Amino acid sequence: MKTILGFVVVVLLAGLVPLGLIALARSQTSTQPPVHPIQDMFKQQKFRPQRGNAMFADGRAMRPRLPGVTASSDLQVQNEMVNDRDNPHMIGDQNAPIELNDELTYQRVVEGTEPQADGKPGYVKRIPVKVSMDLLERGRERYTIHCAVCHGQGGYGDGTVALRAAEMQQAVNGDAAAWVAPKNYHSVDMRQQPVGKIYNTIANGVRSMPAYAKQISILDRWAIVAYVKALQRSQNAKAEDIPEAEKDKFESLIPNP
Numbered sequence: 001m002k003t004i005l006g007f008v009v010v011v012l013l014a015g016l017v018p019l020g021l022i023a024l025a026r027s028q029t030s031t032q033p034p035v036h037p038i039q040d041m042f043k044q045q046k047f048r049p050q051r052g053n054a055m056f057a058d059g060r061a062m063r064p065r066l067p068g069v070t071a072s073s074d075l076q077v078q079n080e081m082v083n084d085r086d087n088p089h090m091i092g093d094q095n096a097p098i099e100l101n102d103e104l105t106y107q108r109v110v111e112g113t114e115p116q117a118d119g120k121p122g123y124v125k126r127i128p129v130k131v132s133m134d135l136l137e138r139g140r141e142r143y144t145i146h147c148a149v150c151h152g153q154g155g156y157g158d159g160t161v162a163l164r165a166a167e168m169q170q171a172v173n174g175d176a177a178a179w180v181a182p183k184n185y186h187s188v189d190m191r192q193q194p195v196g197k198i199y200n201t202i203a204n205g206v207r208s209m210p211a212y213a214k215q216i217s218i219l220d221r222w223a224i225v226a227y228v229k230a231l232q233r234s235q236n237a238k239a240e241d242i243p244e245a246e247k248d249k250f251e252s253l254i255p256n257p
Contacts, residue, residue, distance in 0.1 A: 075100045077109060077218045082134050083141065091134045091219065098129065098219070110218060112196035112203075123196030127229075129222050139227030142220045146212060155185035155231040180208040185228055186235045198225045 036043075047053055047061035056063070077098040079090045100106040107113050107121075108128035116122040129135070144153070152158040162182050183190055202221045205211035216224070233241075 070106070074110070075106070077129075080138055080217065080219050080223070082138055089134075091138055091223070092130055092132045093134075094130075108196075109222075112199035114196075123194035123200065125194045125196070127195050127222055127226055129219065131226050135223050135226050136230055138220065139223035139225070139230075142216065143224050143227050146216060147224065150182040150209070151185065152182075154235070155228065157182040157184040182209070185232055191232050191236065195225050195229065198228060 049062060051061045052059050053061035077100065079092075079094055079097060082089055082091055098109065100109060104114065105128070108124050112124055112128075113121045114124050148159055149161045150157075150159040152162070159182065166181065185191075199221050201209065202216060202224060203211060203213040212221075
């Protein structure tokens with residue numbers, strides 16, 4: 001009887017050894033990869049980025065995007081949340097995403113282009129999303145975050161980064177000719193520039209300005225464009241732009257004829 005009891009105790013203790021080893025392994029860090037009894041897709045034949053592949057005529061494992069093919073996830077533009085502390089809401093109170101149901105809408109919203117009278121592609125001249133105070137407020141916020149450091153709060157190209165860069169260039173070379181200063185949004189050429197061109201510049205960059213497509217979403221780019229146009233209008237407003245019902249509030253600012 002004692003022999004049988006001793007054997008049972010030994011078996012039970014032996015059965016605890018694997019559990020103890022598992023607990024020990026889970027409580028310690030290791031440089032070795034984890035053990036995968038069932039491999040599934042953990043180990044598989046694959047090509048790492050920038051590797052060659054003789055199966056394709058161009059010898060590249062990384063395949064280029066097929067012309068005319070768009071991911072289904074790119075056929076929607078998600079609405080952005082307005083960061084209103086007291087009343088957070090979607091732009092224009094529209095919770096549903098913007099649907100890009102046809103190629104022309106896709107080009108206008110995502111690329112900022114559309115066919116011109118001669119059939120050739122060109123920049124859109126009207127903002128292709130609904131413009132509202134929410135969109136302008138969102139644009140003001142995004143502009144302050146991403147754009148004002150170079151273009152300035154008022155859009156005159158006098159942001160702190162631009163001023164500092166010009167100052168450093170002056171100290172190094174004796175002149176600031178090599179520094180491509182940010183555009184003044186209130187210059188004649190910028191006021192005449194199509195909204196699609198401004199959108200394209202935000203997305204892809206130009207001269208000293210890098211591309212912001214990764215940092216700024218599609219709807220936020222249009223929000224910034226709308227705010228830039230509002231800035232231009234504010235700095236080039238005329239007395240006749242003031243509604244009749246509001247003119248008495250601005251009499252002291254309206255020059256006498």
